[in-house]
Amino acid sequence: MLGLGLLVRLGRQVLAGPVADAGVLPAGYYRHLVLAALEEEDFSGALRHLKWAGNPLLAQIMVLRLRLLSARHRQQQVAVQDLLASESSPARQAQYQTLLAEEARALELLRDYEAGAMAHLAGPGRAPTGAGP
DSSP states (O other): OHHHHHHHHHHHHHHHHHHHHHTOSOHHHHHHHHHHHHHTTOHHHHHHHHHHHOOHHHHHHHHHHHHHHHHHHHHHHHHHHHHHHHOOOHHHHHHHHHHHHHHHHHHHHHHHHHHHHHHHHHTTTSOOOOOOO
């Protein structure tokens, strides 16, 4: 009995990735994967499984989460710009420039993820409702 249980567990671990990425499992399984990915802030993973979850509410939750993160990054960007304007040391200015570049990159990634989630909301016959602020 121990050998059979071990074999089943090993089979699940080996086949979980390819089978899950094929879209052949029940929608509830994909909803669980999307929620787990959102909890870990793995937005690319959430988008990958969102198409099989079949739940527009999950896409809306993801869009809301992404917009909140974008707002936080915009606030941080403004704060770093203020620090950059008040700093006279070239070394500090270089650090702030690096931070600004990272914030801009983060905002770009969040916009891309939001566009992907909005595409799931739009569905096959509807137009997107907007990309947000």
